[in-house]
Amino acid sequence: MALIEWTEDLNTGIQVIDNQHQRIVQYINKLHHAQQNQSQDEVGEVLNELVDYTMSHFAFEESLMEESGYPYINAHKKVHQLFVKRVADYQQRFNMNEDIAEELINTLRAWLINHIKNDDQDYAGDVLTSMQTVSKRSDGWLKRSLQRFFG
Numbered sequence: 720m721a722l723i724e725w726t727e728d729l730n731t732g733i734q735v736i737d738n739q740h741q742r743i744v745q746y747i748n749k750l751h752h753a754q755q756n757q758s759q760d761e762v763g764e765v766l767n768e769l770v771d772y773t774m775s776h777f778a779f780e781e782s783l784m785e786e787s788g789y790p791y792i793n794a795h796k797k798v799h800q801l802f803v804k805r806v807a808d809y810q811q812r813f814n815m816n817e818d819i820a821e822e823l824i825n826t827l828r829a830w831l832i833n834h835i836k837n838d839d840q841d842y843a844g845d846v847l848t849s850m851q852t853v854s855k856r857s858d859g860w861l862k863r864s865l866q867r868f869f870g
């Protein structure tokens with residue numbers, strides 16, 4: 720069974736963001752699976768993918784907030800940065816052959832769910848409004864940003 724099931728209350732209402740969040744949840748589930756298989760190689764691989772993808776997501780999210788003029792963008796960016804630092808510490812410990820998988824998964828799960836439900840939910844209204852008012856410009860902008868951050 721998956722560790723995290725996607726529930727309605729995780730939706731921000733911004734499709735592109737919800738898709739990315741779902742993907743991150745999938746990575747955490749994959750990590751959990753790898754840990755249960757007791758495969759450190761697999762854990763390492765998924766961990767790298769998850770970090771990569773999450774960094775792109777953060778950058779994309781920050782550009783959306785900036786575009787919409789969300790007033791708390793700096794506080795939100797700080798939270799992202801702290802998270803990246805925290806995960807980098809885990810990566811370092813993992814590379815020193817410490818078995819951190821379980822602790823990491825618990826941290827990821829708690830942090831992510833909390834961040835999506837509170838911090839991300841908080842900018843969603845502003846971003847949605849700005850996407851609706853400038854929808855034409857926004858479409859092209861969205862495509863360009865997605866390409867820029869996710870390749």
Ligand SMILES: [Fe+2]
Pocket residue numbers: 780795799834838839
């Ligand atoms: Fe965020």
Ligand SMILES: [Fe+2]
Pocket residue numbers: 740776780835839
């Ligand atoms: Fe997010």
